[in-house]
Structures are given as C-alpha cells and as structure tokens.
Amino acid sequence: MKIRSLLSLLAVFLVSLIVAVSCTFPQPPTSTTSPSAVSTNQSIRLGFNNWPSFLYMQVAEESEIFNQNNVNVDLIFYDYAKSLQALKEGKIEANFHGLSDTIKMIDGNSNFNPVIVLTTDVSNGGDAMIVQKEIKQMADLKNKKVAVEKGEINHYFLLLALEKAGMSEADIKLESLDTRAAVAAFVESQVDAVVLALPYTKEALKRAGSQVLVSTKDFPQAIPAHLVVDRKLIEERRSDVQALVNTWFATLNFVRQNPESSYKIMADYMGVSVSEFKGYESEIKFFSAEENLRAFNSGSDLTSLPYAAKELSNFLLNAGMIKQKPDISQLFDSSFVEAYANSLNK
Template sequence: MRLLMLLLCLLLVSCTPPPPPLRIGLNAWPGYEFLYLAEHLKYYRDEGIEVQIIPFSTLGDGRRAFERGQVDVMGSTLLEPLMARELAPVEPVAFYVTDYSNGADMLIARKSIPDVAGLRGKRLGLESGTVDVLTAGLALRSAQMGYADVDLQNLTQPQAVNAYLRGELDAIQTYPPFSQSVLKSEDAHVIFDTARSPGNVVDILVTHKDMVRTRRDDLVKLVRAFHRAQQYHRAHPTEANAIMAGREGISPTEFADSLKGIQLVYLPDQASYFQQGKLARLMLTTHQTLQSLNLLKQTPCGAACLDGSITQRAGTP
C-alpha cells in the first residue's frame, strides 16, 4: 500500500504542468534593457524560470497591456502603475528600482525658443498618462508656468518625434532612444532635463498583487537574473552595450550615451528605496502631482503598492 501511495504521489508530481512563462512588458528605455540582456545571456534559464519578453513602443502601450492582464511584469515609472490602478481593476506592486533619470528625460525645443519660458503659447508634444506628464511638469514649474500656458498635443513618442521633424510641434518631451532622433535635427536643442531634478523620476519593475502571492519565487529569480545582467555590464560594458543597443535599433555608442542620462540602481541599493521609505515618499509625491492635474481620484495606495521582500530574498545567498 505504501509503495502504491508513493507511486501515485510521483505520478501526480510528474503530471503537474510547469508554470507559464513570466510575460515581461518591455518599453524602449536604457534602464529596462537589462531585462533583455539577462535573456540574451541565458540568466533566466540559469535561475530556472522561463520568460517571454513582449516589446512595446511606448510606456502607454505597456501600461494598457498591464491593465488588461496581458503582461505579468512591466518596466515603468511610478506614474504608470498609479494610472493603471485608477483606470482598471488591477493591484500593481513595485518590487525593484532599476534606475533614476538624471538627464535622460528631456524637453527639446526649436532653437528659436531659448528656454522654458519661451514655450508660452507654443505647441508641446507629449504622451498623456505617462511619465511625460511629470517631467514636462517639472520643466514648466521651473519657469513658474503650468500646462495652461502651452498648447498641449497628446501624441505617443513615435508620433511626437515625427510631428516635430515635420515642423508641426515647437517642443517635445522625450527620452532615449526617441530623443536621439530629434537631436539629430539641426533645429533642436535641450531646454530642460532631469539632471536639474535628479532622483525624482525613478524607473521600476511592477507586477500584479496576485503574482506576488502565487509566483514570489519566480520574481526573486527574475531579480537575481536582472542583477547578474547589471553586473555583466559593469564587467563587460562594450559587449553589453552592443547587445542592448541592437534591441533598440541604435548604435552601441548611442546606447552608451543614453546610459549617461540615468543612474543605475543595483541590488544592494534597494533597501534605501523600500525599507528606508524613499520609494514610498516618491510614490506619494507622484500621486499628489497627478491629483493636482485631475488625473487621479483614488486615495494613495501606500505600502499596498510596494513589496521590498523580493529584493531582500534575492540578495540572500
């Protein structure tokens, strides 16, 4: 009888289907590309997880896929999970800080516009419902202006780039690799970037609350693979930049330049964001900014939208 029970248990285990791949929504942004680098270097396989990287052209596309349950993890800023929570019945949870913008998010204008104050009454292109709202807001506030002082044009990043190059916009809020296309124009220069407000625009990995409950171990493995990719880049920057640049369709030199506009955040640094409260404070500030623009009605989600235990476990040998 004991032998029969043992055989039955083994049969049940062998018949249990493997979990589906972790579906990762990946927007073009240098800090998120380490997700792709980890796949290219087979670090996910080493960790014992299967992933499916789903590329998106814009942060807005990735957010909408997250809202529909079409991705399990997405790279985003703090704005996208807050907007997703507002617009859909989802419970987003941030579990890793990949980087913060330190010049990469920028406001580009015609050379006839010398500074942010010169944007008054001008056509400004940005993607509503994405980090563009925050970064352009920082720029406008630096000149004691608001969105009412400009002619806002709601366009995706690819649309805004094309509109600017056709002469249909006076300025564009953008980031790499899109910004590099604009700056190749003879009539473009940067009038504001996040280097003037470092650390306030962070990029994160976000998942669903039920994924934290049901696949926590896989999220820990994902973080470990991501960390290994960051370490590979530290040791082999030339090779790593070439791999990541290929996915974005730009040159390795252009990709290396885009990394200069962000500050990567590594696994040992996660505690300052989660356990020491830095990310909670930034999320509250982001929430208040979006409320002031009448984009959010819900109360702040606070600790319910954060989980620092995943990085803690990932950092434990």
C-alpha cells in the same frame, strides 16, 4: 520608460515620411523567447520596452541568465504605453515602467493590484524637453506649441518643469501626440517644443538649431523606473518573482563582466551602434541592491519611494491625471531585494 532602426529606405519622400520611417521601432508585442529557453515550468510573461536599462533583459534572454536563475520567462517587447495596458489587462504578469504610471494603474482599477519589487534606475537626462532655437528659457514657452503624449510619463515631467518655472499647462498650447508623431511634428517645425524620453530625444535633436531646455538632470529623482508585478504573481509564485529580481542583479553583473558581447546584444536590438547605446545609457543611473533598500525606506524627500509616491499622487490628482487619491500603502515590497542582498552575505 522603443527602437528598431530601419536598415534601408526605398526612396526619398517628404520630410514627414522620412521622420516617420526613421522613428519606426520594433512592433509590439514580440516574444523573444527562444525554444531552448522553454522549460516545463509555467512561464512569466514579462513586458519590456526600449528604455536602456530594460534592454538588459534581452541580454538575460540571449545569455540564458533567466534559465540560470530557474525562471521561465516569455519576454515580450511593447511600445511603452501598450505595455502598461497589457499589464492591466492581464496579458502579461510583470513589466518594466515608471512610478507615475504605476500609480495611475491603481486609480479606479480594483481588479489589478500592482506591486513595485525593484528599482532598476532613475532618469538622469534621459527625459528632456527639446525646443527650437528661439526658446532660451521656460518663460519663452508661453503660448507656444508643445508636443507630448498626454497622460503618460513625459506629460508628468512637462507639468513638473512648468510648475518649477511658476507656469502651468494653461500657459502653453499643448499638442497631444503619441511619441513618434510628436518627434515628426517637432522635426517638421509644426510645434515649438517636444517632451520625450530616450531614444527619441536624439531624433528630435536632428532639427537644426534645436536644444535641450530642461531634462531630468534638473529633476534627478523625478522619474524612477521599476519592475512591477501583479500581486497575484507574488501570492501564487513568489519564488518566481524572487528569481526575476535575482536575474536583474545577475544581469547587471554579467554586463559588467562581459561588456563587449552584452552591449552588442542591446545595440543590435535597438538597431544602433554600441557607442550610441552607451550614450543612451549615460543618461540613466542604475540602482544597486543597497540603493534599492534605501529607496524603499520612508523619508522626507524624493530619494524615498514612499515619499515620492505620495507627492506624485498629489501632483497627478491636482493635474487631473487621476480621479482620486490612490491607496499606495501596499505599493512597495522590498522583501525580494532584501532576500537578494542577504544572499550576498552568506
């Protein structure tokens, strides 16, 4: 599944400082709940980050769609990795993030029980490996320095791309760097390749001659994104979880009906132009309620979330990202999307 553009720079420093500043995005955690949004109901602390689809929640906040669906939400922006930690530590009750990270949450964490209640979208080019101009194919990465945030979703994507090319992590020199440092290292030519998600891919492509070697267009079902909640929230406040799901679909409809104001909200939040934001959004594919329900079904390929979770669990275990095979039998709950879909037919 991180930007607030800086509007000014005080001076021209070294290239490394320029890149670091240009990649300094909103500082987590930041609550965006306005006083008018507060109700007497207990609020849900909902984490989100700068993945384009997740910013639809900022539209829901500013357009009072949460209120219209009778749910009180404290919307909190985090850097992606920190949002995962916040959910595990109980600092938030719900969060938007990817399937692989949800599976990793189960591993050895008996006090936290994540449940996926909604698929927002899948990455369709939004995650990519950016390489320097001399690298033309995956084989050219052998013994080259590749920067990625180890253990996070783009590390998984890197391993997937290497595996497809008949390679492994042992064939490259992996540089474990957080996202912003990875961007800076690549732009400064300290590494040969970098694996990133939107919007950082755009920053990396500022390096002269750089290009996309592989992206999720080559792995269209590899990185789905979800609304994930703590099972305690379902047990104690089921109607509020339903309201969150209803709000998601209501916001999709609102954006379609009010594109000008909605895209301005999201672009302003990211600190980019509306056209830039639309460019980001073109590299993801939103899921309708019907597509959600199909994805929740059992199947034999990656279009089925239970199948994808099983395959991903095996992959993560073999890659050493998790210590044991997790129990994913209770990971998905389609009932909230089903209830929303049924409401449309009344």
